[in-house]
Amino acid sequence: xxxxxxxxxxxxxDTRSGFGDGFLEAGRKNPNIVGLCADLIGSLKMGAFQKExxxxxxxxxxAEANMIGLAAGMTIGGKIPFAGTFANFATxxxxxxxxxxxxxxxxxxxxxxxxAGLTLGEDGATHQILEDLGMMKMLPxxxxxxxxxxxxxxxxxxxxxxxxxxxYLRFGRPSWPIFTPADQKFEIGKAWKMIDGKxxxxxxxxxLVWEAVVAEAMxxxxxxxxxxxxxxxxxxxxxxxxxxSVKKTGCAVSAEEHQINGGLGDSIAQTLSRHNPxxxxxxxxxDSFGESGTPTQLLEKYGLNAENIVKAAKKALARK
Amino acid sequence: MEKQxxxxxxxxxxxxxxxxxxxxxxxxxxxxxxxxxxAEFFVSLYFDxxxxxxxxxxxxxxxxxxxxxxxxxxAGWYSVLARSGYFPVEELKTFRKINSRLQGHPATEEGLPxxxxxxxxxxxxxxxxxGAAQAKKLNGDDKLVYILLGDGELxxxxxxxxxxxxxxxxxxxxxxxxxxxxxxIDGPTEKVMDLKNLKAKWEAFGWEVxxxxxGNNLEAVLEGLKKAKSLSGKGKPVMNLLxxxxxxxxxxxxxxxKWHGSxxxxxxxxxxxxxxxxxxxxx
Numbered sequence: 001x002x003x004x005x006x007x008x009x010x011x012x013x014d015t016r017s018g019f020g021d022g023f024l025e026a027g028r029k030n031p032n033i034v035g036l037c038a039d040l041i042g043s044l045k046m047g048a049f050q051k052e053x054x055x056x057x058x059x060x061x062x063a064e065a066n067m068i069g070l071a072a073g074m075t076i077g078g079k080i081p082f083a084g085t086f087a088n089f090a091t092x093x094x095x096x097x098x099x100x101x102x103x104x105x106x107x108x109x110x111x112x113x114x115x116a117g118l119t120l121g122e123d124g125a126t127h128q129i130l131e132d133l134g135m136m137k138m139l140p141x142x143x144x145x146x147x148x149x150x151x152x153x154x155x156x157x158x159x160x161x162x163x164x165x166x167x168y169l170r171f172g173r174p175s176w177p178i179f180t181p182a183d184q185k186f187e188i189g190k191a192w193k194m195i196d197g198k199x200x201x202x203x204x205x206x207x208l209v210w211e212a213v214v215a216e217a218m219x220x221x222x223x224x225x226x227x228x229x230x231x232x233x234x235x236x237x238x239x240x241x242x243x244x245s246v247k248k249t250g251c252a253v254s255a256e257e258h259q260i261n262g263g264l265g266d267s268i269a270q271t272l273s274r275h276n277p278x279x280x281x282x283x284x285x286x287d288s289f290g291e292s293g294t295p296t297q298l299l300e301k302y303g304l305n306a307e308n309i310v311k312a313a314k315k316a317l318a319r320k
Numbered sequence: 321m322e323k324q325x326x327x328x329x330x331x332x333x334x335x336x337x338x339x340x341x342x343x344x345x346x347x348x349x350x351x352x353x354x355x356x357x358x359a360e361f362f363v364s365l366y367f368d369x370x371x372x373x374x375x376x377x378x379x380x381x382x383x384x385x386x387x388x389x390x391x392x393x394x395a396g397w398y399s400v401l402a403r404s405g406y407f408p409v410e411e412l413k414t415f416r417k418i419n420s421r422l423q424g425h426p427a428t429e430e431g432l433p434x435x436x437x438x439x440x441x442x443x444x445x446x447x448x449x450x451g452a453a454q455a456k457k458l459n460g461d462d463k464l465v466y467i468l469l470g471d472g473e474l475x476x477x478x479x480x481x482x483x484x485x486x487x488x489x490x491x492x493x494x495x496x497x498x499x500x501x502x503x504x505i506d507g508p509t510e511k512v513m514d515l516k517n518l519k520a521k522w523e524a525f526g527w528e529v530x531x532x533x534x535g536n537n538l539e540a541v542l543e544g545l546k547k548a549k550s551l552s553g554k555g556k557p558v559m560n561l562l563x564x565x566x567x568x569x570x571x572x573x574x575x576x577x578k579w580h581g582s583x584x585x586x587x588x589x590x591x592x593x594x595x596x597x598x599x600x601x602x603x
Contacts, residue, residue: 034458060485063484066482069451070451070482071451077379077381100444
């Protein structure tokens with residue numbers, strides 16, 4: 001039995017490639033864009049930019065703290081640095097450097113974080129950061145973006161190049177369905193209502209937007225009409241879109257590849273509780289570390305796939 | 321800025337020391353010891369060495385830039401910035417007070433002219449200065465980037481990441497200086513965490529090391545900084561080892577870590593000011 005999906009795909013690709021391709025295109029448009037990477041150029045897909053603009057690219061070696069400081073310094077004189085490494089090393093390892101030299105100093109640095117979340121897979125919990133969105137969204141001045149597929153990541157990369165101010169851009173490693181259009185307009189801070197519904201709203205970010213699209217079709221087979229909203233920008237959060245949808249549906253589910261503590265769901269709960277309290281169920285990692293495994297196995301074991309979104313939606317509905 | 325005589329510069333040094341002591345005393349908090357020891361450095365830099373414009377702009381294109389990595393020397397830096405025209409000298413009285421642009425540690429958030437990045441959490445400034453120096457190279461800007469670090473600060477690992485990077489990329493438009501006073505909050509550096517042979521360490525990292533043996537002698541500092549400038553542009557980053565005495569200029573403060581982060585009492589302030597001539601007028 002096949003599902004009647006509202007969004008489909010013919011190709012899969014990693015979101016990090018969307019970043020790499022967007023970075024190259026942004027670099028061609030704007031000569032002030034420079035790149036930095038801490039010994040993960042291949043993994044971050046920054047090699048094409050490095051090859052085309054060797055003078056504007058800086059291999060920093062395995063020294064992320066220095067990389068963040070360098071990026072902050074390069075903005076003085078008008079450069080727009082894109083500093084790339086794994087999400088774990090781009091946040092937790094260098095939190096104070098980001099806090100003081102980038103966020104507090106309000107520098108135009110783009111922190112580009114790959115291999116975020118459980119879907120990093122076999123490398124295990126040391127590398128599977130699930131706390132990065134929380135850490136980054138707590139920083140004043142910081143914009144936090146977590147796109148859902150190759151096309152959206154590419155569009156987001158181009159958009160942050162034109163945005164003035166510090167940005168955290170989070171993407172990942174696994175090959176993932178490309179289900180959003182190549183020519184999409186990416187508006188920072190503007191949620192995208194992908195599927196109209198009336199019974200429950202699913203707010204999803206990153207890879208889990210695809211799981212939400214699948215969950216919507218599964219719910220529809222049971223006569224439940226879910227609204228799916230793609231929250232690519234965690235901060236600033238599109239509170240208006242959230243309130244408008246929940247006003248209609250009366251309950252919601254948040255879905256993210258991140259700890260429940262401090263994640264997107266927390267931000268949505270804050271919005272709801274301030275303006276119009278409504279039942280909210282969380283799909284996310286429940287206060288635990290990850291482990292080695294394939295992305296699919298991990299999303300299943302930690303309760304982050306479409307089946308879990310369906311369960312959460314029904315739970316939210318029952319609480320209305 | 322018109323060059324001033326040694327006598328004039330000396331007068332600015334005593335005024336800077338007075339400013340620092342009065343600022344820290346007024347709010348009964350802050351760090352007097354290290355800025356007293358760096359008065360000659362600050363004054364040499366801002367009144368002679370730097371090619372800079374007190375009409376501040378963040379990008380600082382075609383200007384020499386200065387970064388303060390050991391941000392707790394803020395009182396000294398604010399004094400020299402005010403005295404060289406970045407903002408009104410009067411504003412020094414707001415130091416560390418609510419609604420001030422003169423934060424406890426330097427910050428950009430309130431828009432204080434002269435500050436290009438926040439500092440205070442140690443170990444980060446050298447990386448930022450290197451980035452700014454590389455941006456200058458990318459922009460075809462031949463001016464220099466200066467930075468001051470504390471010696472205790474060298475215990476932070478990030479400094480050595482930056483040290484390695486600077487030599488690897490031959491960032492030779494950067495002139496760093498270590499305030500080598502041998503003191504930190506908990507005591508002498510050799511007791512807290514011995515730095516051992518700093519000259520050998522920086523040379524081993526691929527830097528050109530320039531020792532300024534008497535960092536509280538104005539002429540020696542000026543000469544040392546001019547030499548450092550002559551060493552720039554030759555493929556290596558330049559490091560000045562500036563031997564200073566913490567608390568210099570006040571007999572009961574000199575040479576001890578005890579005044580790292582303690583303000584003087586009313587009596588101690590009077591005693592200290594009695595040793596430092598008011599030359600440019602107190603704020």
